[in-house]
Amino acid sequence: MPGGVEAMIPDAVRGELTAALGRAIQFDVSTAKLTSLRVGGIADALATPADRAALARLLRLCAKHRLPRRVIGRGFNTIVRDEGVDGVLIQLAQLKMLEERPAKLLRVEAGVSHATLARFCRERGLAGLEFGVGIPGTLGGWIAMNAGIGTRELQDVVRELEVMSPAGRILRSFPRDALRFRYRALVGFAEGSVVISALLAVEISDRKRVEDESERLLAKRRATQPVDQPSCGSVFKNPRGHFAGQLIEAAGLKGETRGGAMISPLHANFIVNTGGASASDVLALIGHARALVRLKTGIALEPEVKIWGRGAPEERAS
Numbered sequence: 001m002p003g004g005v006e007a008m009i010p011d012a013v014r015g016e017l018t019a020a021l022g023r024a025i026q027f028d029v030s031t032a033k034l035t036s037l038r039v040g041g042i043a044d045a046l047a048t049p050a051d052r053a054a055l056a057r058l059l060r061l062c063a064k065h066r067l068p069r070r071v072i073g074r075g076f077n078t079i080v081r082d083e084g085v086d087g088v089l090i091q092l093a094q095l096k097m098l099e100e101r102p103a104k105l106l107r108v109e110a111g112v113s114h115a116t117l118a119r120f121c122r123e124r125g126l127a128g129l130e131f132g133v134g135i136p137g138t139l140g141g142w143i144a145m146n147a148g149i150g151t152r153e154l155q156d157v158v159r160e161l162e163v164m165s166p167a168g169r170i171l172r173s174f175p176r177d178a179l180r181f182r183y184r185a186l187v188g189f190a191e192g193s194v195v196i197s198a199l200l201a202v203e204i205s206d207r208k209r210v211e212d213e214s215e216r217l218l219a220k221r222r223a224t225q226p227v228d229q230p231s232c233g234s235v236f237k238n239p240r241g242h243f244a245g246q247l248i249e250a251a252g253l254k255g256e257t258r259g260g261a262m263i264s265p266l267h268a269n270f271i272v273n274t275g276g277a278s279a280s281d282v283l284a285l286i287g288h289a290r291a292l293v294r295l296k297t298g299i300a301l302e303p304e305v306k307i308w309g310r311g312a313p314e315e316r317a318s
């Protein structure tokens with residue numbers, strides 16, 4: 001095993017997974033290729049089920065063998081530790097249906113990327129989702145994170161959600177009223193539930209207006225965020241009444257580095273990979289920023305980014 005870490009999926013179970021999924025499962029996969037910061041160790045397995053039935057089969061197998069498994073979108077909000085991650089990562093890239101429905105609705109499957117969705121809306125002059133043009137990822141990641149900008153979040157446009165139960169046995173639709181969105185979270189489902197698709201509300205507009213609004217939002221982002229460098233977006237959630245970036249900047253941490261990781265001089269809530277960063281470099285910066293902000297202000301910053309993998313959290317001002 002790379003890095004000397006032992007894989008947790010026994011050969012017999014690997015055989016069973018391969019028999020069930022064929023080429024849609026790979027073993028010992030680098031997570032640096034699956035996450036936008038381009039850091040991280042090895043995942044025991046990566047599955048890209050061809051359809052819902054294959055996904056259900058996979059979830060049942062994971063439950064049967066008690067394999068840990070997580071859904072990963074495009075990894076724009078995820079860091080995997082250098083020690084790697086146990087079990088199966090599931091990418092729903094093959095669930096990519098996107099279609100217009102009556103009554104100004106879109107049915108969007110979890111694997112549809114933000115870029116595809118933005119293009120679809122632009123070409124048809126459909127408004128309402130422009131706020132997502134600069135939020136990279138998949139519909140599944142958007143929903144799980146209740147992704148958004150200051151004025152608008154996914155919860156504003158979701159009308160219904162289709163969710164598969166953790167062990168792949170039940171597929172149910174939930175109307176908007178039954179969903180509990182929070183700041184950068186969707187709660188209330190059993191741990192390990194999988195978002196399969198959503199109905200999103202749009203407005204009939206025209207192509208030019210949708211393009212202009214999208215371009216306005218992108219230009220604002222380009223001026224304030226390091227969009228051309230590998231990052232995972234905002235590292236910390238904004239504490240009530242504060243902006244995490246301002247707190248980190250006030251602690252004097254803009255431009256702070258650990259190895260190849262740097263707190264962006266453009267936006268202090270972004271950590272960028274300047275080349276050759278490891279997950280440990282990034283986590284050391286996260287721990288340092290948390291500790292220093294806490295020391296100076298008493299405020300405990302909470303990561304927005306999901307941190308997965310083997311090993312213990314670090315928090316130390318160094």
Ligand SMILES: Cc1cc2nc3c(=O)[nH]c(=O)nc-3n(C[C@H](O)[C@H](O)[C@H](O)COP(=O)(O)OP(=O)(O)OC[C@H]3O[C@@H](n4cnc5c(N)ncnc54)[C@H](O)[C@@H]3O)c2cc1C
Nearest residue numbers: 073074075076077136137138140141142144147148195233
């Ligand atoms: C430059 C940049 C700018 C960003 N700007 C913003 C912003 O303005 N606002 C904002 O909110 N975010 C922002 N982000 C963060 C990121 O774009 C969002 O969090 C996005 O929703 C991540 O989508 P993803 O598919 O890559 O999710 P991933 O990082 O792959 O996963 C994120 C979480 O969602 C879960 N998940 C993914 N798919 C499913 C599914 N089908 N079912 C259940 N759980 C699932 C994962 O298990 C994980 O817990 C930014 C990131 C970058 C790099």
